[in-house]
Every structure is written in structure tokens, then in C-alpha cells.
Amino acid sequence: MDVIVKNLWLIPALPLLAAGVTALAKRPQRQFAATLAIGSMTLAFLLSCWAFIGTLGRHAGADVERQIHNVNWLQFGDASLKLGWVLDPLTAIMLVMVTFVGLLIFIYSVGYMEHDENFTRFFCFLSLFAAAMLGIVISNSLLLLFISWELVGLSSYLLIGFWYDKPSAAAAAKKAFIVTRIGDMGFFLGILWLYAKTGTLLFYDNGNGCLEQDALTRLVAQTTSVGITVSTGISLLIFCGAIGKSGQVPLHVWLPDAMEGPTPVSALIHAATMVAAGVFLVARVYPLMSGNLEGEAANTAALQAVTWVGAITAVFAALIAVAQNDIKRILAYSTVSQLGYMMMGLGVGGVAVGMFHLITHAFFKALLFMGAGSVIHGCHKEQDIRNMGGLRIFMPVTFVTYAVGMMALCGVPFFFSGFWSKDEILHEAFLWKPSVWPFCLGVFGALLTAFYMTRQVCYVFFGHNRDTRTSFSPRGLAYAGPHESPPVMTWPLVILAAFAVLLSLIGTPFWPWFQSYLSGHAVTAGFRWEALFVMLISILVVALGLGAGWWLYGRRPAKTAEAPDPLEEIQAGAFGVLRDKFFVDELYESTVVRLNARFSRFCHWLDSVALDTLVLIASHLVVGLSWLNRLIDEYVINPGFDEACKGVRNGGGFLSRLQDGQVQNYLRVLGLSLTVLLLLLTWGCGK
Secondary structure: OOHHHHOOOHHHHHHHHHHHHHHHOOOOOHHHHHHHHHHHHHHHHHHHHHHHHHHOOOEEOOEEOOEEEEEEEEEEOOEEEEEEEEEOHHHHHHHHHHHHHHHHHHHHHHHHOOOOOOHHHHHHHHHHHHHHHHHHHHEOEHHHHHHHHHHHHHHHHHHHOOOOOOHHHHHHHHHHHHHHHHHHHHHHHHHHHHHHHHOOOEOOOOOOOOOOHHHHHHHHHOEOOOOOEHHHHHHHHHHHHHHHHOOOOOOOOHHHHHHHOOHHHHHHHHHHOHHHHHHHHHHHOHHHHHOOOOOOOOOOHHHHHHHHHHHHHHHHHHHHHOOOOEHHHHHHHHHHHHHHHHHHHHHHHOHHHHHHHHHHHHHHHHHHHHHHHHHHHHOOOOOEHHHOOOHHHHOHHHHHHHHHHHHHHHOOOOOOHHHHHHHHHHHHHHHOOOOOHHHHHHHHHHHHHHHHHHHHHHHHHOOOOOOOOOOEOOOOOEOOOOOOOOHHHHHHHHHHHHHHHHHHHHOEOOEOHHHHHHHOOOOOOOOOHHHHHHHHHHHHHHHHHHHHHHHHHHOOOOOOOOOOOHHHHHOHHHHHHHHOHHHHHHHHHHHHHHHHHHHHHHHHHHHHHHHHHHHHHHHHHHHHHHHHHHHHHHHHHHHHHHHHHHHHHHHHHHHHHHOOOOHHHHHHHHHHHHHHHHHHHHHHHHO
């Protein structure tokens, strides 16, 4: 076994140690906290690269070679509970992505949070967040994965509500924590069911793991009372956890509100950590969902559910993004939509299809969120795109890098990674036999993505600046207006922009290295007719979306912040529904939240009125019975017992006098007895 496999635990342990040490640091130790956090992520990234290099060229035929290291955690009798970690291509590529993107976000945070008084605490939470996500990635045990999973939820709560003095931030943190717990409950039930059926929570254990052939055969062969296989039932419960963490419909409502946290947190959540955890979970348990060890795409009920949830989420969130005005919320709904694409890719095409989009999305979405943070920083905390405009003049580096991220997200051909990863999902959806509708929804979502991102870029970077808070010189240069961010914030943008382009090289049909790397067998290069057809549709759809966005928002940029949205002028009713997010939050408020509140009030009434009254009645009844018992004891039982004792005592005294040891008394009694006997005999004989 390679040295790196035995010591793979060091990768999450380094940022975890940094978080622990930083937690003990004082508030003024800002440089120490930043250095420790960035240093730990740098070392974790180097170890991840070592692990990644170790997986290159280690494919064994059609199977991916996995190296595992398991240890006993708990021993109870003859049984033991093991934890462990696994190194395979899926682990390695995720480790490199999380540590590299996370490192860039850490560096960016130094500039973005420079003036925050809780700078030290922020880097403590960031390190904990990264450590938890890395723990998920390396886990060879569903239990260890779940422990890290919950630490991710805790970290997100701490970071979303980092500015806890803002009521909206505190509410968003609670909302994220509670909503994701709903999905986690299903996940936990799936874990218990899987352990009950297989006796292990290890994924791989030399043939005895729950994702290996023997366990899969048993799970697929067993059927539940509702007619589905046990493997499908467990898969759907585990998928509930992925729905919550990855913001899929209907548990997506927490993700846009998570924008209340600092922008680096948004970038970390939406690119490298939390939301990626749900997609990674589905990829990790893919053999269970597909019912085969190779993890190839299959039309099982579980994967069909993954496909449909992903396709619906992709379009649903994209529609909402069309009518949003907060620069970060637009990107948040974009993330929800792209996560839907990833789920759809996993359902229709397999692990490599969904994971390729996850990796490319991590880079260009981190770029977009950090670019949005640069815009917010340069515009003095302004987040409403209607109050921006013309920023390409004041923030050229941010504009160019943001444009790269925008084109990658839209899937502009042929030089941007998002085009190839999205196109592969559409291609597999086109070939999906159960239904053509996921493909249609995917195409419509691609059209909407190009449209709303063009709208956002036109509002933010084109036209004239509409911020009325500042004044400008005749040359258009700002005195106190927008300004470019410092190099510590712009250099990470440049690096991410480069990767948003370069990653397109590893997954094209001409060189499908990524697919071959993850699957463990050679993937044929080249185009098929249906791939060319889907690509043509994709190009036309993206061009239509970009053109429509430019026609409405680019040709005649808004002159004032109060100017109505062109789309609203065309169809005010539909635009209002999209702006209000299909009233899903209001629906939850009027149904789930209200029912929960009423149930809580009922429980309060039951506890404070009904149960307390019953307890009071019972207590009075007990007290009354105790008084009755005392009366009976003192005035009935005690006197009767005392009289009986007195009679016994008197009788004993009388008998004691008959046996006093004096002979003359005995003779008197004997004489008296004989006299009585003679009288009785005489009386009897006389009759």
C-alpha cells in the first residue's frame, strides 16, 4: 500500500488542525489566522496532488483500482465498527479540486474581509468547512462520511450567519440548517437500513463492503412490501440527503438565502464544498443506485428519480434567476440550476458525465461568485444590479474574468469548459430511453442560462453607472465610486478564468481523458451523428439566449435604477411570478411552517393545559388518598390494633397468674374444677 493511502487522513486533518489552533487565537492575530489557514490548505493541496498522481495509470482492465485503509473504531463483542478512507480517481480528482479552489478562495478572503473585525474567526470557520468537505471526499465508510456531512452543515450554519448581528443573516443560517436536516433525516434512515441489510457501512472492504458485488447482489434480489428493491429504497433515502445539501427541488429554498453570508462563503459553498457534497454522494454510492459494480448508467428507479429531480430543478431555478436583481442571488439560482444538470448527468450518463460538469462548474462558479464579490467590494457593498452599470471601465480585470466565467456557464462554444461538460449531459439525455423530456428541459434550461447571465452582465458592466450615491468627474472617473479590487482579490480571478478555459481540454470528444480516468477503461474519441446534432442544438440555443439577452438589455441599457425591466414591460404578470420565486417560500410559510407552528402551539397547549391539568388532578387525588389513608390508619386501624393488643396482653396476664408457681393456688383451681365437674355429672345423671 502506498504511503499516501495510509496518510490520506492528513489532507482533512491539516485544515482541521488549523481551525482548532485559530479558535484559540485572539481577535487581533489576523495575520497568524490567515497564514495558518492558507498554509494548511497549501499543504493539503500538495498532498492531494501526490494522491492524484498516484492514481494515474493504475487502471486494472475495466475496473478502477482502489486503495483502501480501514481501522477499527468501536469493538463490541465479536462485532466491530470500522472507519476508513479510500483513494480512487473519484477521490483524487475531488481532493485536487476542493483544495485548489478552496486555496484560491482563502487567498481572496484576505482582501475581501480585510476590514472585518472578526477576521480571525472567519478563517477558523473557513478551515473547518474545508476540513469537513475533505473528510467527505476521502471517506470509505458511510458513517465517517455522515459525520463529515454533518460538520459541513454546522460550518455552513456558522458561515452563513457569520454577520449574526443582521437579522436576515441569522434567519438564513437557521433556514439552511433546518432545511438540510430534513434531507439528512432520510439519509440517516438509509444508513440504518443499509447497515441492517449488509452488516457494514464500509464502501469497499476486500469484497465485503456494501458497494461490492456480494452486498449488491443481496440488496438487488430483495424486494420491499411496496414492490421496489431494497437497493432502490436505500438509494432513495440516501438521495434525500443529496437533495438537501445540493439544493434540489423541493429543498432548494435555503440556498439563495445563504447569500447573506460573506461572498467568499458563497463561493466556497457554491463551488468547492457544501452543494458539491450532494452530487459527490450520489457519485460515490452510484453502484448501489445502478445495481452494478461497474457503476454504469442504468434505468433503475433510483436513477430515474435522480434524473427527473435534476431536470426539473435545472429549469425551475433558471426561470427564477431570470427575474432576480441581487447579483449574488442570480448566481445562487444559477448554481441550483447547474446542480440540477449534474444530477441529470449522473442519472442519464453515469459518474463521469455528472462529475465532469461538477469539476468545470466549480472553477467557473467560484470565478463568478468571487467576481461578484469584487463588484460588491468595488461598489461599496452594493448588490442590486440596477444600481450598477458601466463597471467595465472602472473594473477591467473583474470585467474580463467575469465575462470568461459567464461564457463558461452559458456554454459558449468551443473554448470554454462549460460548453463541453453541459453538452455531454445533453447528449446523454438525448439518448436516454425512458423519456425525451429531460433532454427538452435541459435544452430549455441552457437557453435560460444564456439569457439571464447576459441580462446580468449588461446591467452590471454595460451602459452608464446608475449609482446615485457617488459623483463623477467629467472624464467619467470616480471620485468615491466604483474601483478595481486589490491584486489579492483579482489574481485568484485570473487563475480561475484560465482554468475555466483550460479544463475544456480534458473532456472533449477528441480527447475524453476525464471520462477514461474516472471509468477505468478507454473511451472512444470522436463524434457520432447524434452528438453533432445535440451540439448544433446547443450552439443554436446558446446563441438565441445570448441574442435575446442583448436585444432586451444590451442595445438600450437602463439609464436609471428605477427604470422598469424590459421583460417586465413585456409580461408583467409572469415576471412578477418569477421575481417572487413562484411563491415557494410563501407556500411553505402558509403550509409547512404554519402547520408546524400550529402543531407547536397544540403541543404547548397539550403540555401547559391538558397534561398539566391531568397532573394537577392526579396530584390532588394522590394527596386526598393519602389523607384518607392517614385517617383510616390513625382512627380505625391503630385503635383496633391497640384494643386487640390490649386484650391479648390482659389474656396473657390472666394466664400468667394461673401459672405463678404456687402449689396452693394450683390445688384451689384443681378443687374448684373437680367441684364443677361433679356438679355437671350430677346434673347430667339426674336427667
